[in-house]
Amino acid sequence: MRLLNVLTRELKEFSDTNRPPCVIVSHRWGADEATYRDVRSMRNTNKAGFRKIRRFCRWVRDNCSIKWIWIDTCCINKDSATELSESINSMFRWYTESEFLSGMAP
Numbered sequence: 506m507r508l509l510n511v512l513t514r515e516l517k518e519f520s521d522t523n524r525p526p527c528v529i530v531s532h533r534w535g536a537d538e539a540t541y542r543d544v545r546s547m548r549n550t551n552k553a554g555f556r557k558i559r560r561f562c563r564w565v566r567d568n569c570s571i572k573w574i575w576i577d578t579c580c581i582n583k584d585s586a587t588e589l590s591e592s593i594n595s596m597f598r599w600y601t602e603s604e605f606l607s608g609m610a611p
Contacts, residue, residue, distance in 0.1 A: 506521070506524055506595070508524075508574065511563075512562075516541070516580065526571050526573065538552070538578040539558055539579050540578065541583065577596075
């Protein structure tokens with residue numbers, strides 16, 4: 506599972522056995538979402554999707570003691586069919602094992 510650090514906005518891989526507490530973010534996809542590649546390379550940071558990620562990271566920092574979030578649009582490398590399939594098959598478990606699930610406005 507790849508998570509996004511709310512302080513540094515860096516992505517990091519975790520195994521199921523060493524995953525830290527995290528917030529799963531549910532959101533409505535827009536036309537200009539930040540992708541895994543965008544976040545990994547910090548490119549296209551003016552996208553609306555990046556602004557949404559920054560807002561949510563700030564909200565988690567200010568309201569939770571949790572340092573990691575998972576957002577499907579940027580935590581899954583959709584260029585990899587294998588990773589996408591594995592992530593889709595794991596999502597239910599990830600959602601149930603997260604500290605909490607939060608909705609995010611577009």
